[in-house]
Amino acid sequence: MKAETTVIRAILAGTALVAAAGTAAAQEVNLYTSREPGLVEPLLQAFTESTGIAVNTVFLKDGLVERLASEGESSPADVLMAVDVGNLVDLVERDLTQPVESEVLSAAIPENLRDPGNEWFALSMRARVVYAANDVEIDSITYEDLADPEWKGRICIRSGQHPYNTALFSAFMAHHDAAETEAWLTGLKDNLARKAGGGDRDGAKDILGGICDIAIANSYYVGLMRSGRGGDEQKAWGEAIKVILPTFEDGGTHVNVSGAAVAKNAPNRDQAVQLLEFLVSDEAQKIYGEANYEYPVKPGAAIDPIIASIGELKVDPVPLTEIVTNRKQASELVDRVGFDN
Known part of the structure; x- marks a missing residue:
C-alpha cells in the first residue's frame, strides 16, 4: 500500500471507481483531489443533484502527480483538483492535463487566475x-x-x-x-x-x-x-x-488559489468539463465560501459575511x-x- 492515505468514496450510492479508461459509465466522472473531503463533498453532491452525473472521488493527501504519472494512459482520472497554484502548474509541466476551451470558464474566471493555455482553472481564492x-x-x-x-x-x-x-x-x-x-x-x-x-x-x-x-x-x-x-x-x-x-x-x-484541470487521458472528458463549469456557477461559488470561507473567483459571486467584513478584495x-x-x-x-x- 502506498505511503499516502487514499480514501475512495462514491458520492452517488452504487457507483464505483473504474479501474481503467474506457470502461466508465456514460454519466459519471472520476475526480482525484488533494482537498479535504469535508470541503469537496458539498460541491460534488450539489453537482450530482444538478446534473445526475455521479462523482467517484479519490482523496489523496499528497502524491497526486506521482499517482497520475504511475497510472499513465490507463488512468481513470477525469478531473484533477488541488490547492496552491504551484501544484496546478506542476500537473501541466508533467504533461498530465489537457486544454479546455469553454466560454463558461473563460467568462467566470479572470484571465490572471487561469492557465494561458486553458489547462488549469482557479476555482476559489x-x-x-x-x-x-x-x-x-x-x-x-x-x-x-x-x-x-x-x-x-x-x-x-x-x-x-x-x-x-x-x-x-x-x-x-x-x-x-x-x-x-x-x-x-x-x-x-x-x-x-x-x-x-x-x-x-x-x-x-x-x-x-x-x-x-x-x-x-x-x-x-x-x-x-x-x-x-x-x-x-x-x-x-x-x-x-x-x-x-x-x-x-x-x-x-496577493492571492493563492484552489483549482482544477482535466486529466490528459480523461475517459469522461465531457462530464469533466461539465464539473469544472458547475464549479464556477453561482451555486458552487457560494458553497466554496460556506465550506471553507474562501473567496469566489467569479466576480459578483456571494462572499461569506465574515470574509466580506474584512473589506473589498482587490x-x-x-x-x-x-x-x-x-x-x-x-x-x-x-x-x-x-x-x-
Whole structure:
C-alpha cells in the first residue's frame, strides 16, 4: 500500500471507481483531489443533484502527480483538483492535463487566475492578509511596509518555506528584482517577534498572548476562527484581531488559489468539463465560501459575511503563472537570509 492515505468514496450510492479508461459509465466522472473531503463533498453532491452525473472521488493527501504519472494512459482520472497554484502548474509541466476551451470558464474566471493555455482553472481564492491586534493603530499596510524597522520585534509568521509564504515571496519578486526581494526578506526577518514557525492561526493566538502585534496569514482562517468552528479558544483568537488586506505598492492583494484541470487521458472528458463549469456557477461559488470561507473567483459571486467584513478584495493583477516561475529563486532567498533560523 502506498505511503499516502487514499480514501475512495462514491458520492452517488452504487457507483464505483473504474479501474481503467474506457470502461466508465456514460454519466459519471472520476475526480482525484488533494482537498479535504469535508470541503469537496458539498460541491460534488450539489453537482450530482444538478446534473445526475455521479462523482467517484479519490482523496489523496499528497502524491497526486506521482499517482497520475504511475497510472499513465490507463488512468481513470477525469478531473484533477488541488490547492496552491504551484501544484496546478506542476500537473501541466508533467504533461498530465489537457486544454479546455469553454466560454463558461473563460467568462467566470479572470484571465490572471487561469492557465494561458486553458489547462488549469482557479476555482476559489485565499488572500495573504495581515492580522493586527485590535489596539494597534493601523488600517492599511503594503507588503513592502512589513520590512520597515517600525515593526521590529512585532511580527509573527509561519516558516518562510511554507508554500503560503513562498507564494507570497514569489509574488513580491514579480514586483521587485531579486536584490530588492532579498533585502525585503532580511528586513522582514529582522522584524520577527519570534522564530518563524507554527501555523497561520498561531499568529492570531500569539497576538492575543502579547507576543506580536501583527501576523501574516491567510484570510480563510479568520472565518474558521470567528465562526467558532474551531472551538471557543480559536474564536477568542479571531476576536482579538482586526484584519487588513495589504497590497503591493504598485498592485493589489496577493492571492493563492484552489483549482482544477482535466486529466490528459480523461475517459469522461465531457462530464469533466461539465464539473469544472458547475464549479464556477453561482451555486458552487457560494458553497466554496460556506465550506471553507474562501473567496469566489467569479466576480459578483456571494462572499461569506465574515470574509466580506474584512473589506473589498482587490486582487493583484500579476498572472499566477508569472508568480510561479519565481518559486525556486524565492525559496533559495529564504535560505540565504536564514529566514527560518
